[in-house]
Amino acid sequence: MYTIPGHHHISMITKDAQINNQFYQTILGLRRVKKTVNQDDPKMYHLFYGDLSGSAGTELSFFEMINAGSTVRGTNAITQIGLLVPSFESLVFWKERFESFAVQQGEITSYAGRDALHFEDSEGLRMILINNNGEEVPEDWSSWEESVVPQQHRIIGMGPIEIMVRHLDRLATTLTDMFGYIEVSRSADEAIYQSVAGKSFGEIVIKQQEGASEKPGRGSIHHLAIRVQNEAELRYWDQVVKKRGFHSSGIIDRYYFQSLYFRESNGILFEIATDGPGFTKDSSIEALGIGLDLPPFLEERRAEIEANLTPLD
Structure with missing residues (x-):
């Protein structure tokens, strides 16, 4: 039986890609590893931030929806994102850094049994810096050396993800069984x-x-993707999802990975995504995230797509 080796990525809604781009690169010090578009609606940006290569488990992704309203918080939603940092001293560093940038934050506290610092981005997306305290992380995660954040305090990758639901047992059973x-x-x-x-x-x-269920808007979380190694594993999970009685989207080729989507009993949207081929499929490591990358089926529409997008840099 196959197992799930961790998170793959998590996807959110932003109203303004320029503001989003500035926050995640300039304040959080993440690398923009892919500048592309929503493959289902190429009028909007799809931005990915992560480590050196956008390794699975480090990716924060955003769809730009310029008409997005405010999020009305509620239940049956993915509500907070944990991001791992190296140490307790890193939390102190980040608290001071957030103060210098006027980032909304709380006090250093604890979350899920670990030292933590809650904060929000400029659109109210709720995140938590978590003290990794020397715990092992996936060996393929690689620090981006050009980050504006000192190496000893950089965000390492994704940690605990919080999901709020009306029926805890239903989601728990899906995860365990x-x-x-x-x-x-x-x-x-x-x-x-x-x-x-x-x-x-x-x-x-x-x-x-x-x-009441959350009403999504800017700063809300659209879905959580969990990792599988390859297409063979993805096909296995497609059958498992269907046998469980959930509707599967079927396998979709996203060019940088393959995936499928399903909603569990509370309505939480999950994606199951393969580790590869990865963001270097159409870019060198050095050039990741610089130009607008499009999957082959959208390349013939490049001029039209670029005309509809506001430059980020």
């Missing part, structure tokens, strides 16, 4: 699961909350 996640802790209204035992890079924190 279908994907083999391990239960780490459990209370009446919160549970923590890991795809790899003891590793925060594949951790999901489920919180149970009644009330």
Whole structure:
């Protein structure tokens, strides 16, 4: 039986790609590893930020929707993104850095049993810096040496992802019975699961909350993608999803990876995505994220697509 080795990427909505681009590169110090468009609606940017090569598990991705309204927070939504940093001293560094940039933040506290610093981007997307405290991370993650953030404090990759739902048991059962996640802790209204035992890079924190469902807008999270190694594994999971009674999108070729989508019983959208071929399929490591990259089926529309996009740099 195949297992899930961690998160692949997470995708959000931004209203303004220029502001988004500035925040994630200039303030968070992440590398823009791919500047492309939404393959289903190429009038909008699709931006990816991550480590040196945009390794699976480090990728934050954003769709630019210029008509996006405000997010109305509620349940049945992916609500917070954990980002791993090297140490407690890194949290102190980031608190001071956020103060210098007037970034909305809280005090250094704890989250899911680890030192943490909650903050929001300029559109209200909720994130948490988590002290990785020397824990092992995937060996393919590579630091981007041109980051504006000192090496000893750089964001390493994705950590715990928080999902709020009305029915905790339904999502918990999907994670454990279908994907083999391990239960780490459990209370009446919160549970923590890991795809790899003891590793925060594949951790999901489920919180149970009644009330109205979140109304998505700028700064909301669209979906979470989890990792598989290759197409053979993806085909296996496609059958598992269908046998479980969920509707699968079927396998879609996204050029940089292959994936499928399904919604679990609370309506949370998951993507299952392959590690490769990766963002260097049409770019050198050195040139990642500089030009507008398009999959081959959109290349003949390049002039039209570029005319509809506002330059970022």
